[in-house]
Amino acid sequence: MHDGGPSPAAQGRVIEAVGVAIASGELAPGSRLTLEGLQHEYGISRTVARDTMKVLESMNLVYSRRRVGIVVQEPSLWNVFDPNLVRWRLASDRRELQYSSLTELRIAVEPIAAAGAARRASAAERARLVSLAADLRRLGEAGDLQAFLAADIAFHQLLLRSCGNEMFRALEGMIAEVLTSRTRQGLMPFKPRSEALQAHEEVASAVAGGDTAAAEQAMQHILDEVREAMGLH
Amino acid sequence: MHDGGPSPAAQGRVIEAVGVAIASGELAPGSRLTLEGLQHEYGISRTVARDTMKVLESMNLVYSRRRVGIVVQEPSLWNVFDPNLVRWRLASDRRELQYSSLTELRIAVEPIAAAGAARRASAAERARLVSLAADLRRLGEAGDLQAFLAADIAFHQLLLRSCGNEMFRALEGMIAEVLTSRTRQGLMPFKPRSEALQAHEEVASAVAGGDTAAAEQAMQHILDEVREAMGLH
């Protein structure tokens, strides 16, 4: 640190450090920072400290006022859809809250995304979905959890990408996080249930056939399992 | 402009101007800017130009590389959930795309939010929802569109706020935008349909009674009307 020499990528380092500290609650809402304090703590110039705070301010993690300094905002005002913030929160020890928010979001969005894909996906995307559903069955029945997870993520991401809604597409990365964590935490059955495999195939074929209602309903069926696991019947 | 004197709020002015230019497509993806160009164009110092670009970079609207300058990103990489970006796009002549994305998002989220509120809202929030639903009927039957819109926004915002999902809550402002625009563009019937009024009351009473399934279904009923209007049957 403050070794005198200009360190490259200082910017990213500081944003990351302060962002993590705020997201984890280590820097509580109402805490105050000053530019000078940051300069000393991270061995950076005023320019970099300013830039950093500007970025965090645009995420609504902090606001700055003259004579006061930089103040950490209430969590309820944060831009909770910012991918960086989501990442920081998932890395903190408060990840459970973030996971359940994301899961609920997923339950809401994916059925409508499936309907959108049935209406607007390209021919190539429809074909790829069908092929991925077949992969899922094969890998699921073989019990290859690792490969199954990869195909599952690919399936759900492709759906979000091909549904024609740019906002849904932006959730791709977050949904992948949720799926990964679900497997990692052993919330997935060792062998995917046969009903789930069938529901994936139904989504794929409904999308391929342009049947919006069927796609939506089949996706809802997939997510019923998730609702059950979260206690949201 | 470049009158020499330091103008306060220079930062916000420049972010706004460049953000709008990018969001509207006036600055096409791949366009290049330089810090020096911005300094001259807006009469600001290098530091402010830097800050501005850092903020836009954190929204993924641009990226900057040495020797090249600041390059406008592909729209598919933008942080489309950033409230500022949403605002800029709604102000541009491409607002239709943004509205339909938001409406589809609303269709996805609100039923789950209603279920969440039925499970987790506070007593005060439940009571307020019931009261708002009554207001809606009164104002709707009286044909006071202006006051009806205000109550409608209050109803849907309260639902998002009380559903216990921080990510849903963050959508409050955007949903309000959608509702406002729906009325402004005359997509609302002059007198709200009686079915819609009843459905709002059903949502409120289901939330009040903690009946998650009924709340979700009643909200879906409200949104069916919206789906119909968008051609998403």
Next chain:
DNA sequence: CTTGACCAAAGATGCTATCTATTAGTGTCA
């Protein structure tokens, strides 16, 4: 003695100006 109004100083950011270091694209020359 307490309370309130006023005023001045201090502490912080906002912005400007200018400098060095670093990187990467470009063109030239063998």
Next chain:
DNA sequence: TGACACTAATAGATAGCATCTTTGGTCAAG
């Protein structure tokens, strides 16, 4: 073709003025 110098641009450091707003102190009135 390949090596190498040139150069344009950002990354970062530093210094200083302008501006705002909080804080604390003084003084007068009750």
